[in-house]
Amino acid sequence: MNKINVSLDQLRKYNQPGPRYTSYPPATHFTEEFQISDFRFPVSPLSLYFHLPFCKRQCLYCGCTNIVTGQQDRSGVYLQYLQKEIELRKAKMASGSEVIQIQLGGGTPTFLTEKELDQLGELIHSNFTVSATVEAGAEIDPRDLTLEKVQALQRAGFNRASLGVQDTNPEVQKTIARIQPLEVVAQATQWLRECDMKSINFDLIYGLPSQTLESFNQTIDDVLTLSPDRLAVYSYAHIPWIKPFQKALEPKLPDTETKLQLLQLAIEKLTGAGYVYIGMDHFAKPDDAMAVALHDGTLQRNFQGYSTLKGIDLHGFGMSSISHAGGCYFQNEKDIGPYYAALDAGKLPLVRGYAMTDDDEIRYAAIMHIMCNLYIDYAELSAELGVDFTDYFKTDIASLDDLEADGLLQREEKGLRVTPLGRLFIRIIAMRFDAYLQNENRKGRYSQTV
Numbered sequence: 145m146n147k148i149n150v151s152l153d154q155l156r157k158y159n160q161p162g163p164r165y166t167s168y169p170p171a172t173h174f175t176e177e178f179q180i181s182d183f184r185f186p187v188s189p190l191s192l193y194f195h196l197p198f199c200k201r202q203c204l205y206c207g208c209t210n211i212v213t214g215q216q217d218r219s220g221v222y223l224q225y226l227q228k229e230i231e232l233r234k235a236k237m238a239s240g241s242e243v244i245q246i247q248l249g250g251g252t253p254t255f256l257t258e259k260e261l262d263q264l265g266e267l268i269h270s271n272f273t274v275s276a277t278v279e280a281g282a283e284i285d286p287r288d289l290t291l292e293k294v295q296a297l298q299r300a301g302f303n304r305a306s307l308g309v310q311d312t313n314p315e316v317q318k319t320i321a322r323i324q325p326l327e328v329v330a331q332a333t334q335w336l337r338e339c340d341m342k343s344i345n346f347d348l349i350y351g352l353p354s355q356t357l358e359s360f361n362q363t364i365d366d367v368l369t370l371s372p373d374r375l376a377v378y379s380y381a382h383i384p385w386i387k388p389f390q391k392a393l394e395p396k397l398p399d400t401e402t403k404l405q406l407l408q409l410a411i412e413k414l415t416g417a418g419y420v421y422i423g424m425d426h427f428a429k430p431d432d433a434m435a436v437a438l439h440d441g442t443l444q445r446n447f448q449g450y451s452t453l454k455g456i457d458l459h460g461f462g463m464s465s466i467s468h469a470g471g472c473y474f475q476n477e478k479d480i481g482p483y484y485a486a487l488d489a490g491k492l493p494l495v496r497g498y499a500m501t502d503d504d505e506i507r508y509a510a511i512m513h514i515m516c517n518l519y520i521d522y523a524e525l526s527a528e529l530g531v532d533f534t535d536y537f538k539t540d541i542a543s544l545d546d547l548e549a550d551g552l553l554q555r556e557e558k559g560l561r562v563t564p565l566g567r568l569f570i571r572i573i574a575m576r577f578d579a580y581l582q583n584e585n586r587k588g589r590y591s592q593t594v
Contacts, residue, residue: 154550159400162571162581165515166447167473168508169498169580171466174475178497180236185470187238188457190245192272193447194226194264195462197251197480200288203322204389205310205352207381209464209478210251219256222462222480223263228487229461229476230271237459243274245453246302248282254289258296265300274301279433279452281306281343286332287324298339305336306345306376312366313359316352319396326366333370343432346372350406351380353396360406364413374428375419376449377410379403407568423516424570426450443516450516463493471505473498503579506531511574518562518570540577547573 163170197211198219211218246268256264268274281304282297297305311317312326329346336344346367350360367375380403384391398406411421419427420435422443428434437443437452444454447466457469463483466475474497477483486493500508506529513520526533534541544560547553552566553573566573575581 155400155404157550158569158572160572162575163578165511165571165574166445166449167466167468168511168578169504171473171475173580174473174496174498176496178472178474178494178499180472180474180492180494180497183236183470183472185237185241185457187240188469189453189455190241190243190272191446191451191453191456191458192243192246192268193458193460193465193467194246194248194253194268195250195460195465195476196222196248196253196256197463198222198255199250199252199285200255201321202389203310203320204393205320205322205349205380207383207387207390208249208251211480216255216257219260223256223260223267225484225487226264226461227267229493230267232487232490232492233459233461234271241273241457243268243272244278244456245451246274246278246280248302250283252285252288253282254284254293256293258290258292261293261296261300265296265302269301279304281345283308284332284336286329289332289335291335291338294335294339298341303341304343304345305341306347307332307336307372309346309367310349311352311355311360312363313355316354316359319354319393320352329367330370333372343373343434345374345376346370348375348377348410349380350377350410351382351398351403353393353398355398355406357402357405357409361409361413364410368413368417373432374426374434375414377407377414377425377427379407379425404568421567423450423518424567438516441517445512445515471500473500505529506536507577507579510537510577514562514574514577515570518567519559520561521559523558537577543576544573547576 196219197209199210199212200214202212278301280302282302283306286307307329309329310320310322317323333344348363348367382390382397414427415421418429420430420438421427422434422438423445426434426449433452434443434450442452442454444451446458446468458467459469460467460476463476463480464478466473474494477486477493477495483493509525509529510520513525522533541555544553544555548555551563552569553563554561562570562573
């Protein structure tokens with residue numbers, strides 16, 4: 145991929161707060177008035193997400209909902225409450241639905257002991273019908289991994305893993321409080337391969353404090369020696385209003401121009417190494433399921449980022465987890481005390497949610513096509529949505545003049561297509577189809593798009 149030239153004026157123009165579009169509308173529009181007390185979920189292919197919030201230490205770049213603790217017994221108690229939540233949710237789910245995707249996130253899922261991972265596997269398989277071809281993945285902190293834990297994940301049916309690598313430079317690791325030698329990542333990768341994990345992903349972050357072009361270039365070289373099947377190269381989200389400890393990182397953060405150069409570097413090196421560039425921040429080997437999903441048009445985006453399966457209901461379990469099922473979004477209590485209290489009272493621990501309107505469903509489809517496929521075929525989406533796309537989005541399409549003039553997209557007779565430059569600002573393009581931003585009804589705060 146040739147180097148993409150971006151002017152400082154374009155950076156200043158397009159580096160603005162915006163949603164990541166893991167949902168539409170974004171979670172900032174969920175309301176506490178929403179409830180599913182009388183709701184029944186129809187038969188549907190299912191994706192299950194389990195939020196396991198515990199970490200032994202706090203990484204300073206992290207914006208996740210987590211609980212830092214040295215008390216190992218807390219995870220065993222948490223599993224008991226997951227059992228309660230599953231039983232309450234199952235009462236609203238139609239029998240006959242098959243689970244085709246499972247994801248463990250956190251926190252640190254591998255905070256759990258081997259015995260607890262076995263218990264979690266039993267909890268899932270005894271309560272749901274799990275497909276023989278399920279995609280089951282777990283986020284993993286290489287620092288706390290053991291071969292026995294990998295074997296427990298394998299016994300529980302997990303066949304994919306995502307390692308939090310972030311950066312291999314010692315100075316960057318010291319700044320973000322995550323000391324993790326490359327040898328630790330290599331050992332974890334070896335164990336995962338020995339246990340037949342079908343796909344191993346590495347998470348990297350660009351824009352971290354103390355990060356430079358030279359250091360990140362070495363980080364990419366380092367991880368390529370381990371040949372992961374996928375890489376997710378995320379933008380560091382600086383959100384000190386949510387995570388106050390991030391405020392201390394500000395003097396060491398790279399400027400906006402450097403941050404974009406870090407992303408360009410990743411794109412050039414990873415595509416040069418044979419990886420397929422997917423969406424705005426994922427890369428996969430050509431034979432990996434994610435690259436196949438991109439080719440087949442089944443790529444989707446949800447609260448875990450890009451997903452290989454489209455059109456399935458996502459049910460999230462555990463504190464703070466978000467579900468997207470039956471045309472609704474709903475989120476659990478974000479703090480563990482209220483989460484436990486609701487379940488002790490025999491109630492689902494929901495705190496807020498949102499029922500999508502017809503307009504939301506239509507705009508969701510358009511935004512997902514932009515974020516996942518990088519193009520919109522007017523005729524194809526008109527047939528899929530039952531509307532005349534060019535008429536329905538007449539105002540939105542007309543608003544793209546400046547983006548087209550700046551080279552972010554091309555409007556064609558049959559559709560519109562995101563350019564290589566536009567991929568760097570993909571959230572900006574999607575925002576033009578967001579009715580809530582257009583109506584200046586923005587709630588909450590978003591991270592910068594660059």
